[in-house]
Amino acid sequence: QVQLVESGGGSVQAGGSLRLSCAAFGYTYSVYCMAWFRQAPGEERERVAVIYSADRRTYYGDSVKGRFTISQDSAKTTLYLQMNTLKPEDTAMYYCAATYGASCQSQSNFDYWGQGTQVTVSS
Numbered sequence: 001q002v003q004l005v006e007s008g009g010g011s012v013q014a015g016g017s018l019r020l021s022c023a024a025f026g027y028t029y030s031v032y033c034m035a036w037f038r039q040a041p042g043e044e045r046e047r048v049a050v051i052y053s054a055d056r057r058t059y060y061g062d063s064v065k066g067r068f069t070i071s072q073d074s075a076k077t078t079l080y081l082q083m084n085t086l087k088p089e090d091t092a093m094y095y096c097a098a099t100y101g102a103s104c105q106s107q108s109n110f111d112y113w114g115q116g117t118q119v120t121v122s123s
Contacts, residue, residue, distance in 0.1 A: 002026045002098045002112040009094060009117030016086050016121070022079040022096030022114055033104040036070060036081045038092035038119075048094070049081060050104045059104075063089075086121045093118050 008020040020036070033052045039045040049070035050059040058070050069082040079096050094117050097110035104110075 002028055002031060004096050004098060004112055004114035006094065006096050006114040006117040009119045011120040011122065012086055014087055014121055014123050017082070017084045018086065018119060020081040020083065020094055020096075020117060020119075022081075024077050024079065024098065028077055028098075030100050031076070031098045032100055032102060034072070034079045034096060034098045035104060035110065036079070037095045037097060037107060038090075039095070040092040043092075045095075045107050046092075047107065051079070052104070083119070086119075088121050088123045091119060091121050 003025040005023045006020060008018060010018060012018055031053050033050055035050040036048040037045050038048050048061050048064055049068055051070045051072055053076055060068060067085045071080045096114045098112045099110045101109055
């Protein structure tokens with residue numbers, strides 16, 4: 001199993017930056033991929049970015065492409081999300097997630113979730 005703990009959320013003005021971190025504890029060696037999701041009030045949970053453990057290949061949602069960067073440390077025990085040029089519509093609870101499985105397409109593929117960290121962007 002994997003335990004995930006997010007940090008780094010906060011309030012920022014539009015155009016600013018934040019860096020989220022997600023510490024992974026437990027059996028991280030066999031994690032297939034990790035991801036950041038976000039959920040705004042009244043909205044569905046949205047996949048923001050994915051990183052594949054084997055080759056560090058990344059995927060980004062259209063709404064964040066070019067502004068956000070997902071990365072991992074060399075030990076693959078900490079996941080990051082660098083968020084630049086933030087917009088009010090980026091306001092949401094951000095969650096990191098991990099899976100041992102072979103698909104990272106949707107939230108149903110992810111077995112392990114953190115508690116979330118709030119990001120608020122004001123205009």
